[in-house]
Amino acid sequence: MIDLPSAIVTATIWAYWIGVGVMIFRVRRHTRKVAGLVPQQPLERVMWLGFLPLVAAWATLPYLAQTHAHGPLALPAFATQQPLYAWMRHVAAIVAVVCLLATARCWVRMGKDWRMAVAVGEDTNLITDGPFRRIRHPIYAFSILLMLATAFVVPTVPMLIVAAVHVVLFNMKARNEERHLLATSGDAYAQYVQRTGRFIPRFFAPPH
16 A cells, blocks of 8 residues: 555655756756766765765655565554654645745756856856845755655654754755855855845844
8 A cells, every 4th residue: 555645755855856857957058067966175075975875865765665564664653553643744745845846946046057066166146036035045945844854754763864964964065055155255145144044044134
């Protein structure tokens, strides 16, 4: 029997990474560059070693939870037998889909300026409107929320470990990008930082 929340998040995660592939192709077509697919910074290269197995695990664990009845990869009994949690799993699956749609909006706004890694030596526009108006890293914010929704739907030990690593890596990546943009964009980015949140909107700018 198909577990509907797991099936939804599995399809959502695969659609997410297909979307990433589309963005790589789109940027490549417009700029003749590989959209940061191969990181240039040493720190991002190290992080990439963590991202690759993380993405593979994220894409497969929700599927494996549907195909295993027992063991660490299978859904724990409470996930389907506890009524409130079972209902909340459906809500989390819907949240995952919303995160995908919101991320797609960010991709559309970034267009050819989208990159997977820090664009060292490249001319890219500083985007501060649309989804980026109040959050500096909306794509990462939605990715983190999508991962947390996945872990709620598939509360296995391996999935929870993957979620924890994901949150840590995306925090590291966001902070690294901010250091780069402060160095390359100067005051314009510093002022943007003052009026926005990293992952959560900042509705009131701090006093000058």
